[in-house]
Amino acid sequence: MTAPTVIVVAGPSGSGKTTWITQTLKEHAETCFYLYPGLGEMPVDLARIGYCYPWVQVLPESQIPLLQVLPKEVVVFLEIGFHLDLQLPVLSALSYHRVAVLPPGCPQSEWHEWADEIIPGNAIAAPDPANLPQLWCTALTGQVFDPPSLDEVLIEITEGAYGNVHRLKGIFELPDGRAFYIDFVQGLEGIEYRELPIPRWLEGRPDRPSGIEVVGWQLDQTAIAQALLDGYLSAAAIDHYQQQYKTLNLEEEPAIR
Amino acid sequence: MKLAVISCIHGNLEALDAVLSDIDRQQVEQIYCLGDLVGYGPYPNEVVEKIRSLDIPICQGCWDEDIVEGLNACECSYPSQLSEKRGRLAHEWTNQVIHPEVRDYLAQLPMTLKQQNLSFVHGSPNSQHEYLLPSMDGFAALERVLSAGADVLFCGHTHVPYVRELENAVLTVTVQQPGQADAQQQFTAPLKRIVNAGSVGEPRHGRPNATYVLYDADTTQVALREVPYDYQKTCAAIVDRGLPAIFAWRLAQGMEFAERADDPSHVCQR
Numbered sequence: 001m002t003a004p005t006v007i008v009v010a011g012p013s014g015s016g017k018t019t020w021i022t023q024t025l026k027e028h029a030e031t032c033f034y035l036y037p038g039l040g041e042m043p044v045d046l047a048r049i050g051y052c053y054p055w056v057q058v059l060p061e062s063q064i065p066l067l068q069v070l071p072k073e074v075v076v077f078l079e080i081g082f083h084l085d086l087q088l089p090v091l092s093a094l095s096y097h098r099v100a101v102l103p104p105g106c107p108q109s110e111w112h113e114w115a116d117e118i119i120p121g122n123a124i125a126a127p128d129p130a131n132l133p134q135l136w137c138t139a140l141t142g143q144v145f146d147p148p149s150l151d152e153v154l155i156e157i158t159e160g161a162y163g164n165v166h167r168l169k170g171i172f173e174l175p176d177g178r179a180f181y182i183d184f185v186q187g188l189e190g191i192e193y194r195e196l197p198i199p200r201w202l203e204g205r206p207d208r209p210s211g212i213e214v215v216g217w218q219l220d221q222t223a224i225a226q227a228l229l230d231g232y233l234s235a236a237a238i239d240h241y242q243q244q245y246k247t248l249n250l251e252e253e254p255a256i257r
Numbered sequence: 258m259k260l261a262v263i264s265c266i267h268g269n270l271e272a273l274d275a276v277l278s279d280i281d282r283q284q285v286e287q288i289y290c291l292g293d294l295v296g297y298g299p300y301p302n303e304v305v306e307k308i309r310s311l312d313i314p315i316c317q318g319c320w321d322e323d324i325v326e327g328l329n330a331c332e333c334s335y336p337s338q339l340s341e342k343r344g345r346l347a348h349e350w351t352n353q354v355i356h357p358e359v360r361d362y363l364a365q366l367p368m369t370l371k372q373q374n375l376s377f378v379h380g381s382p383n384s385q386h387e388y389l390l391p392s393m394d395g396f397a398a399l400e401r402v403l404s405a406g407a408d409v410l411f412c413g414h415t416h417v418p419y420v421r422e423l424e425n426a427v428l429t430v431t432v433q434q435p436g437q438a439d440a441q442q443q444f445t446a447p448l449k450r451i452v453n454a455g456s457v458g459e460p461r462h463g464r465p466n467a468t469y470v471l472y473d474a475d476t477t478q479v480a481l482r483e484v485p486y487d488y489q490k491t492c493a494a495i496v497d498r499g500l501p502a503i504f505a506w507r508l509a510q511g512m513e514f515a516e517r518a519d520d521p522s523h524v525c526q527r
Contacts, residue, residue, distance in 0.1 A: 146337055146338040146339070148336050148337035148338075148339075148340075149337040149338045149339035149340075151337075152337055152339050152340065153339065156503065156506070156507075159510070160506075161503060161506045161507075223502070223503070227339065227503070230338065230339045230342045230343075231337075231338060231339050233338070
């Protein structure tokens, strides 16, 4: 019977689970797999790891059963969001190492009882088990944003226009063909904007994963969705911008066709 | 003579009342208004009636013009697609509730007011839609003041109050004539000022407080005033009267309802 090395990582939202995984990935010469169940086919972190660490095999939700048949030579990182039960059925037949990434000073919790190893994470407020936040996410694949509109919406979301937001992360496509990973954690300074190391998409609507996840309390999901929608560029506007950027020949890197 | 200059009320009656009360305490002899009585806020008719009842001299703002002429601004009015969509919502709402006599009143407002060496405009002497941002190129800023024939140009529209002094301005002109060597001539412009009154009803300075300016024509002293008021009443009215709730949130943050201007080099093409 085969038995890959499985490392399951859990912790509160914004504690730094994915950051720890990306740091640890680099220490492994073996083939690595990454899974993030419970957020649909292509959650933001899965897409980001696929873009930033192309040697890592990312498994979308529908392929999670493959976990049972992976060879023993591989290393699997499975991230459990705060919204999921720590006892995932898919893990029941497997032996695995439990890592909890927790904010410093986090009081005794189910993560402490569950973990084999505790990693100190971001210095954010400890979660209140009696008042866990909501999670709202949506795929944005194919959508391209008007950049100033996106800026404005992100400011509004993170500053509380649509509820008390604890966490926002997303991948957003811009009309110059670039895609950005954007990350906000309440209690940490600023909003992180990071250009993803992927080719510019200058041929129509991008056919690659993008999306947004928002964690918070009293989220007005309809209003968030409407504000995002108001920042989507039309097909004609996308084409207009792409023609200009192609003419400008901004960079010599090849665009996806 | 002591003047008060107010601008950009945007249907915010609570803010207007608070500013008028503050002006009452300043021994002001004359109030001037730089327009934008309507748009975004919940009380456009009431604000216009109040200004009319006090017989305050007023020039036409871009929103006042839009509600008469319809939306036809150039791109400087909306820096993003999102703000443009919100601006259209605000325009459509205002267009539905505005009384015919209020629209008629807004239609006949002048673009510019003058009093001796003072000139009053909404955006710039060129257009109600043009922004005179504090970071605007000095030559262009001076040209706007000179074109108004004023020593002090009062404007609004940016929603952030400021005073800009244009001093020691030296213009060098090269004169070319056939058969003669080029000749350079220099002109020195006397001190000119641009005074932006900020916004009574739709601030964009990071706090919800209303702003306006006091000007003493005898001493040429300018004072920027910031007036707290019960902005939550306006926020509640925004929601109650069917305007988008995001307008209330932005008002409470001092972030303006939807519009902003960031490009000081843009020359309005309207």
